[in-house]
Amino acid sequence: MLLLTKEDIKKVFTMKDAIEADKEAFKIYTNKESEVPLRTNIQAPKEEGTMLFMPGYVEGLDCAGLKIVSVFPKNAEKGKPVIPATVLLMDGITGEVSSVLDGTYITQIRTGAASGAAIDILAKKDAKKGALIGTGGQACAQLEAMITARDLEEVKIFSRNPKKVEEFIEKAKIELSEYKTKFVPASSADEAVEDADVIVTATTSTVPLFDGNKIKKGATISAVGSYQPHMHEFDGTTLKRSDKIYFDSTDAVLSEAGDILTPLAEGIVTKEDFTGELGQVINGSIAGRENDEEIILFKTVGIAVQDIVTAKKIYDKAVENNIGLEW
Template sequence: MLLLSREDIKKVFTIKDAIEADKKAFQYVVEGKCEIPLRTNIQAPKYDGCFLFMPAYLEEMDTASLKIINIFPHNIDNGIPSSPAQVLLIDGKTGLVTAVLDGTYVTQLRTGAASGAAFDVLAKKDCRIGALIGTGGQAPTQLEAMLAARKLEEVRVYDMNPERTKAFAEQMQEELKAYGTRIVAAASSDEAIDDADLIITVTPSSKPVFDGTKVKAGATISCVGAYQHHMQEMDPAILPRASKIYFDSREAVLSESGDILIPLEEGIITEKDFTGNLGDVLLGKVVGRENDDEIIVFETVGVAAQDLVAAKEIYDKAVEAGVGIQWG
């Protein structure tokens, strides 16, 4: 069994690799090739926590995976991660566990890559300005995926905490300087999205974090954070303005995301307004962007197929490069 840490993964797998892996995963989902049971959620009320188990099996790759991600919000008070995770990779021919990967980093990569894949496929070609709302653990890979998808002049970052926003922007400017993009702190979400071609929201907010009436024509928006019914980052005002609405998985979004479920319940949109899954566009089953004036919305909650495909590709590259620690 191969043990792969965050640093091991960084040596062999880039955000561009993750974007291409996500594209494959989204196609497998649409084609029905990946078996994805409902995730198991075991509550730990004594500690306000929960244990999540996310399995997947892809016969075409002779691979299964199990991501264990545990949400314990009070961990942060003790200086330890609030969402520790591991991904187990399993040989589909023998049932042997072939690798254990840092699941926190795999999750960050594949979640950021979902936005990157959406922008690569759905955004207009000529984009100059990006906006990132949220500076938490998922934000760095979201930002890098945006930069990998389009050559941008500037990205404006906004978070409710001004000091955190400034520190994040400065850190990312240094870490991502190879992209040649200015990364600046914005004083408000209005300032962040002003004239923005690409917008990402990645927060746990239960109320909209931007004004949908102020999004410019031609923008592409990826909403990432609303993975529960009560969460709603997206301003529902953007939905009637959107020419097209896409998902990573329509089934998953309609079972979880308040961004879509709340506007449905309020009658702001109907299911007839949904265009399809990103995998449908990649397979040529559904049309993508048709002109540079369309506002396009992409809602993602994440699917276990992303973990499986990313983990398998990381493992293959690590074996080839001799990276990681053999155990057992």
């Protein structure tokens, strides 16, 4: 069994690799070439936390896996990851655990890569301005995915805590110094999104973050943060103005995402307004962006096949490069 830390993974796996892994994962999922039960969600009310158990199996890659991931916001006060996780990768032929990987980092890069995949496939080719709302544990990977998928000149960043925005930008300037994108603070979410070609939201907000009327024509939105029925990152106006609406998994989104469930219940949108899954665009069964005026929304809650495909790609590269600790 191979143990792989964050540092091991970073030696062999880039954000570009992660985006390609997610594209493959979405295609596998949509083509029904995987077994991915809806995740088990256990609440920890005392700590305002959530524990998620995400199993899956991909026969075509001869592997299976389980990710155990938690969302414990109070961890930030303790200097611990807000979204700690572990991934177990299993050999699909023998059923043995072949690797234990740093799931916190895998969660960060594969979730960032989901936005990267959506932006790469759906955003305007000449997109130059971005907006990132949220500066938590997901933010850096989301930012890197945005500027990997498109050569953005500028990304405006907003969080309710201006100090966190400043600290995040300073950190991003160091960690993403190889990119030429300018990172600037925004005074409000509305200011961040109003001129953006690409928008990523990565928060656990229970109320919409911005006025959907501020979204300009041609924008692509990747909404990442809402993964429970009471969470809402965008408003009904954003949905109504979106020309196309894609999901990572229709079943998962319609089971979990308050962003979609509440407007559905209120009659703001119907299921007929949903275009389909990103995997369908990838496999060519439905269209993606058809002109530069379309507002396109991608909603992702995350599916286990992303973790499994990403872990398998990392594991294969680690073995090839003799990286990691055998146990």
